[in-house]
Amino acid sequence: MQTLKRGLPLAIAIAFGLLTLIGLLLPVPALTDLLLGWVGFLAAVALVLGVLNLLAVHVQRAARESNFYSVVLIVSILAVFGLAVTDALSITNNGVTAVFNWIQVPLESALASLMAFFLLFLGFHMLKNQRSVGAILFWLTAVLILFSSVFTTTALLPTSVRELFARFQTFVNEIIVLAGVRGLLIGIALGTITMSVRLLLGLDQPYNK
Numbered sequence: 555m556q557t558l559k560r561g562l563p564l565a566i567a568i569a570f571g572l573l574t575l576i577g578l579l580l581p582v583p584a585l586t587d588l589l590l591g592w593v594g595f596l597a598a599v600a601l602v603l604g605v606l607n608l609l610a611v612h613v614q615r616a617a618r619e620s621n622f623y624s625v626v627l628i629v630s631i632l633a634v635f636g637l638a639v640t641d642a643l644s645i646t647n648n649g650v651t652a653v654f655n656w657i658q659v660p661l662e663s664a665l666a667s668l669m670a671f672f673l674l675f676l677g678f679h680m681l682k683n684q685r686s687v688g689a690i691l692f693w694l695t696a697v698l699i700l701f702s703s704v705f706t707t708t709a710l711l712p713t714s715v716r717e718l719f720a721r722f723q724t725f726v727n728e729i730i731v732l733a734g735v736r737g738l739l740i741g742i743a744l745g746t747i748t749m750s751v752r753l754l755l756g757l758d759q760p761y762n763k
Contacts (some may be wrong), residue, residue, distance in 0.1 A: 564756050571754045605631065670700045701728060 570589075577586040609631055612624040637649035677693030702719035 568754055568756065571750065575754075670696065670703070674700065695726065695730075698722060 573585065574589055575580065577589055609628065612621075612627050614629060615621050616624040634650060634653060635652060637646060640646040641649050673696040674693070677689065677696050680689040681693055702723040705719045706716050707721065
């Protein structure tokens with residue numbers, strides 16, 4: 555029984571891994587579409603289960619501790635779900651989109667604008683602890699990016715100065731930042747390939763833990 559319990563998930567994982575590999579290497583559109591449909595369905599089910607689990611945890615916390623943030627989360631989830639239902643029944647028109655544009659977008663914009671100040675504070679803290687070349691370059695880059703974002707949009711400076719800051723910002727974004735992002739993506743791809751090979755060979759069995 556123990557062998558079946560551990561061997562069946564391993565066989566299923568290897569079989570679907572090989573099917574996915576065949577769908578990627580060979581031109582089999584039907585197999586690829588089928589696997590993508592299954593993956594999308596399972597991802598949607600996992601998302602729904604995650605939201606329900608989050609809701610259950612915070613309902614218990616709100617009932618036990620009268621936690622204000624848990625109450626806000628519960629009300630937000632139920633409100634968005636109610637708007638989704640009313641949108642589907644044509645009672646409201648784009649209610650979820652309106653909530654996203656009025657609440658989610660301003661919050662994300664505020665967090666993004668605070669990121670520059672967090673980076674400046676982090677760079678200053680790094681300079682206090684260790685005055686290395688990396689810390690100095692990090693702090694100078696954060697300061698220059700912050701000021702270039704401001705100076706490229708103000709009309710108080712001459713056009714030549716604004717163009718200079720715009721070129722610096724473009725250089726940092728399109729060369730330095732893009733190179734770092736590509737390096738991260740290559741690392742993620744190599745890690746994914748390594749993990750996939752280990753799963754196909756049965757060396758890693760996270761579903762049996």
